[in-house]
Amino acid sequence: AVVTRYFGGIKLGAGGLIRAYAGSVNHAIEAAGLVEFINQRELLLNLDYSLYDSLQRFLIDEKIKISDSEFLSDIKVKCFIDEEKVDEVMNLLTETFNGKISMKKGDSQQVEVEVLS
Numbered sequence: 001a002v003v004t005r006y007f008g009g010i011k012l013g014a015g016g017l018i019r020a021y022a023g024s025v026n027h028a029i030e031a032a033g034l035v036e037f038i039n040q041r042e043l044l045l046n047l048d049y050s051l052y053d054s055l056q057r058f059l060i061d062e063k064i065k066i067s068d069s070e071f072l073s074d075i076k077v078k079c080f081i082d083e084e085k086v087d088e089v090m091n092l093l094t095e096t097f098n099g100k101i102s103m104k105k106g107d108s109q110q111v112e113v114e115v116l117s
Helices: 011-032 049-061 083-094
Strands: 037-045 067-073 075-082 103-116
Touching: 037 049, 037 083, 049 067, 049 075, 049 083, 049 103, 075 103, 083 103
Parallel strands: none
Antiparallel strands: 037 075, 037 103, 067 075
């Protein structure tokens, strides 16, 4: 870590400067937070407009974020799911929407996920 001092002076003293620098680094570390890299697979969904609101609620309940949506004659949704949960989520989607959503697995990638303390 680098802490830059923009003006001189000795009013804080050596101990005060050390505390100020250490405090600056601590604030930066807290603001940065921690992340974890997780393997996720892209899931491409194709659905009718009438199902979109229900799909959004489903994804919120499952804590899955939509990474991209395309609204054409039908809706194409792209999201990323933890590699070990992809098949489970696909089965849940099939059951919940009675097979009315077509799904296709896409590429795998490592994704940064914030670690909540």
